[in-house]
Amino acid sequence: MNRMTRAAGALLLAAPFALRAQTALTPTETKIRETLQKSHDEQIAYLERVVNIPSSTLNLAGVRKVGAVFKASLDSLGFESKWVSLPEATQRAGHLVAEHRGRAGAVRILLIGHVDTVVEPDGPNWVRTDSIAKGVGGNDMKGGDVIILYALKALQAAGTLKDMNITIVFTGDEEHPGLPLSVTRKDLIDAAKRNDIALAYEGGNRSDATTARRGASAWRVTTTGRQAHSAGVFGGAGYGAIYELARIVNEFRVQLAGEQYLTFNVGTILGGTDVEYDTVGIKGTTASKLNIIPKSAVAHGDLRFISEEQKEKTRAKMREIVAKHLPGTDAKINFTDEYPAMSPTAGNARLLALYDTASTALGYGPVRALDPGARGAGDISFVAPLIDGIDGLGALGTGSHAPEERVNLNALQMQTERTALLLERLSRQTSASFARKPASE
Numbered sequence: 001m002n003r004m005t006r007a008a009g010a011l012l013l014a015a016p017f018a019l020r021a022q023t024a025l026t027p028t029e030t031k032i033r034e035t036l037q038k039s040h041d042e043q044i045a046y047l048e049r050v051v052n053i054p055s056s057t058l059n060l061a062g063v064r065k066v067g068a069v070f071k072a073s074l075d076s077l078g079f080e081s082k083w084v085s086l087p088e089a090t091q092r093a094g095h096l097v098a099e100h101r102g103r104a105g106a107v108r109i110l111l112i113g114h115v116d117t118v119v120e121p122d123g124p125n126w127v128r129t130d131s132i133a134k135g136v137g138g139n140d141m142k143g144g145d146v147i148i149l150y151a152l153k154a155l156q157a158a159g160t161l162k163d164m165n166i167t168i169v170f171t172g173d174e175e176h177p178g179l180p181l182s183v184t185r186k187d188l189i190d191a192a193k194r195n196d197i198a199l200a201y202e203g204g205n206r207s208d209a210t211t212a213r214r215g216a217s218a219w220r221v222t223t224t225g226r227q228a229h230s231a232g233v234f235g236g237a238g239y240g241a242i243y244e245l246a247r248i249v250n251e252f253r254v255q256l257a258g259e260q261y262l263t264f265n266v267g268t269i270l271g272g273t274d275v276e277y278d279t280v281g282i283k284g285t286t287a288s289k290l291n292i293i294p295k296s297a298v299a300h301g302d303l304r305f306i307s308e309e310q311k312e313k314t315r316a317k318m319r320e321i322v323a324k325h326l327p328g329t330d331a332k333i334n335f336t337d338e339y340p341a342m343s344p345t346a347g348n349a350r351l352l353a354l355y356d357t358a359s360t361a362l363g364y365g366p367v368r369a370l371d372p373g374a375r376g377a378g379d380i381s382f383v384a385p386l387i388d389g390i391d392g393l394g395a396l397g398t399g400s401h402a403p404e405e406r407v408n409l410n411a412l413q414m415q416t417e418r419t420a421l422l423l424e425r426l427s428r429q430t431s432a433s434f435a436r437k438p439a440s441e
């Protein structure tokens with residue numbers, strides 16, 4: 001081609017090439033898919049095996065046992081894995097952390113799962129009916145863990161795992177994290193610091209994945225008033241603790257309700273002359289007389305938010321509201337951090353686009369972003385402030401956190417193929433290309 005048309009020609013050449021890379025499977029990718037089709041029954045048998053080991057969060061021996069099964073499998077794939085114990089005071093089993101080093105400079109991928117469940121079954125509880133299996137953890141999220149494992153096995157069979165930089169963290173207390181979080185989430189956060197992106201395997205859907213989810217925190221307002229005969233209320237005796245608390249929670253609603261992705265529920269409220277409130281158990285007692293101006297009250301609630309900025313802005317407003325006391329009263333508010341927000345980022349959207357392309361190439365159709373309000377908190381939230389990621393790549397099913405939990409075994413195939421293809425395509429990218437841009441850019 002001549003000089004005049006070189007630019008246009010390059011564009012023409014690039015377009016169909018890019019298109020082909022997106023929509024067709026390479027021979028390696030086809031081989032990965034074939035391997036997964038062949039290992040489908042074995043994968044289901046593996047899932048049955050781990051579902052049949054009860055491992056609710058506080059069953060520490062059970063959690064470690066499931067961890068040991070995955071550890072052996074990951075070791076056999078060339079991972080260097082270890083069970084990380086937590087201090088005894090946390091009363092949690094610990095986490096499985098596994099590392100695989102490949103090509104220097106290639107993207108470093110953190111895969112997040114968990115081996116604990118909410119429900120503790122009596123024992124082996126897997127019941128398969130056709131393509132559906134009932135079993136605790138089958139969906140949330142031993143199914144997700146098995147998706148990760150079999151995707152990696154297929155990549156090894158295709159000869160491409162050896163180039164990949166992968167860290168796996170399967171936590172042992174996702175469903176009921178031990179405290180303090182700074183201790184029980186340290187290994188996960190440390191893993192995020194040595195990786196570029198995170199993929200998490202909470203229960204998935206056919207056509208969406210999670211690129212953002214709200215963070216969770218708690219707030220508690222305590223008010224005090226001057227105890228006196230009720231005849232003096234609104235006068236020299238002041239308004240009392242309950243009117244002050246009512247003013248505050250009503251002002252929260254009036255001034256803050258309606259902002260997108262922000263919610264702040266009042267979970268409980270208690271007031272009177274003798275108030276005893278257990279902030280951990282979220283229960284308490286009160287006693288009073290109808291002719292006494294109450295001297296204390298407490299309201300306790302949550303605060304969910306899509307970004308640190310929204311959280312801080314809301315807290316500032318709440319403090320401001322609390323400070324405007326009614327006559328004869330006092331009040332204070334305190335906040336407790338629980339889960340950080342996974343804010344929507346350009347990097348998260350890019351990962352979803354890659355996943356979407358992989359899904360389409362496999363014939364499973366497009367994958368879109370799930371509404372951030374539709375998902376509860378999860379372990380990826382702890383790493384989201386550090387690196388980009390997506391969640392909801394796990395098994396399809398119903399009834400998680402309940403004894404009737406079910407997992408769709410046919411969809412397990414689809415989810416494993418999607419993950420294997422995503423990893424295969426991601427691993428050819430550089431670490432530098434996934435470095436998170438500062439928020440100001």
Ligand SMILES: [Zn+2]
Pocket residue numbers: 114140141174202203
């Ligand atoms: Zn889960």
